[in-house]
Amino acid sequence: MTVSRPPQMLVSANITIPAGILDLMDPARRRELKTNLQELTGLWILEPYPSTQRLGQSAYDSDRIVAIRYPSSLRQQLEPNLVVFVDKLVAHPGARLEANDPNGDLPKTVRPLVGP
DSSP: OOOOOOOOOOOOEEEEOSSOEEETTSHHHHHHTTOOHHHHHSOOTTSSSOHHHHHHHHHHHSSSOOEEEEEOSSSTTTOEEEEEOHHHHTTSTTOEEEEOOTTOOSOTTOOOSBOO
């Protein structure tokens, strides 16, 4: 079996999002959304449309949410993850996402998505 995927690149970034982050690291926010760490980080691979996918889709469909900060399934309290809906950044004043490339090593096609 052959699996063909486009190339991927891991890049660190400088990001500014003044508003619009859904912070699921906050226990109060999880309670408000009627979810918990088990639901967010547990094994859900057998579910056809898991609650985490539904939550992510609802966040994306919202005009207010630009990113989701959520607990890592491996290191829940120590290392939060951040997913950014880059296509939503343009509509949010002050938002900026730029590859961190102080030495100019990245191809010139990798440019700020939002910013000057």
